[in-house]
Amino acid sequence: xxxxxxxxxxxxxxxxxxxxxxxxxxxxxxxxxxxxxxxxxxxxxxxxxxxxxxxxxxxxxxxxxxxxxxxxxxxxxxxxxxxxxxxxxxxxxxxxxxxxxxxxxxxxxx
Amino acid sequence: xxxxxxxxxxxxxxxxxxxxxxxxxxxxxxxxxxxxxxxxxxxxxxxxxxxxxxxxxxxxxxxxxxxxxxxxxxxxxxxxxxxxxxxxxxxxxxxxxxxxxxxxxxxxxxxxxx
Numbered sequence: 001x002x003x004x005x006x007x008x009x010x011x012x013x014x015x016x017x018x019x020x021x022x023x024x025x026x027x028x029x030x031x032x033x034x035x036x037x038x039x040x041x042x043x044x045x046x047x048x049x050x051x052x053x054x055x056x057x058x059x060x061x062x063x064x065x066x067x068x069x070x071x072x073x074x075x076x077x078x079x080x081x082x083x084x085x086x087x088x089x090x091x092x093x094x095x096x097x098x099x100x101x102x103x104x105x106x107x108x109x110x
Numbered sequence: 111x112x113x114x115x116x117x118x119x120x121x122x123x124x125x126x127x128x129x130x131x132x133x134x135x136x137x138x139x140x141x142x143x144x145x146x147x148x149x150x151x152x153x154x155x156x157x158x159x160x161x162x163x164x165x166x167x168x169x170x171x172x173x174x175x176x177x178x179x180x181x182x183x184x185x186x187x188x189x190x191x192x193x194x195x196x197x198x199x200x201x202x203x204x205x206x207x208x209x210x211x212x213x214x215x216x217x218x219x220x221x222x223x224x
Contacts, residue, residue: 032211043215100153
């Protein structure tokens with residue numbers, strides 16, 4: 001089955017800096033890769049997603065890149081703000097099920 | 111759009127009792143819903159896939175007789191934790207699949223079994 005590895009587990013950056021979170025997946029047939037942001041005790045919120053026919057997608061300060069050959073994808077957050085502090089999860093999906101990475105706790109220090 | 115609600119938001123019960131959690135898609139129809147379990151500071155673990163009008167598909171290691179899932183309509187799925195024990199205490203989150211494959215999550219239910 002699919003396995004998703006996410007790194008780093010924790011990330012601390014200064015406000016205004018960029019943050020990068022990386023994920024690798026094992027199933028080459030996976031074709032959908034969403035990223036979720038989860039604040040403590042709340043629901044995961046979809047922040048951006050990418051499909052396998054696209055190499056990069058951007059939405060304001062957030063971007064995701066996908067390298068199908070290497071089977072890895074990354075989340076890039078630019079100009080980080082304190083409200084970006086949360087746990088971020090990547091996921092991979094082939095048909096219906098989402099398999100999640102272990103999560104990255106991002107702390108943005110003012 | 112794409113709002114998913116979950117009820118109750120928290121529940122405390124005695125060991126041996128059963129607890130039902132509801133998951134509703136409020137503004138879209140979801141033929142497929144999912145149930146996850148999340149322990150503190152851990153990732154979301156998929157428990158089962160719930161399909162409207164058919165039996166749920168459980169992930170390996172999840173006891174289907176303990177975690178009963180019913181998906182009776184296109185907007186409602188329920189998870190019943192039967193004969194709950196303290197080790198069942200966790201954060202249970204549902205999600206509903208919108209077209210074509212995006213999942214939107216409910217707010218979660220904090221279950222505490224005494």
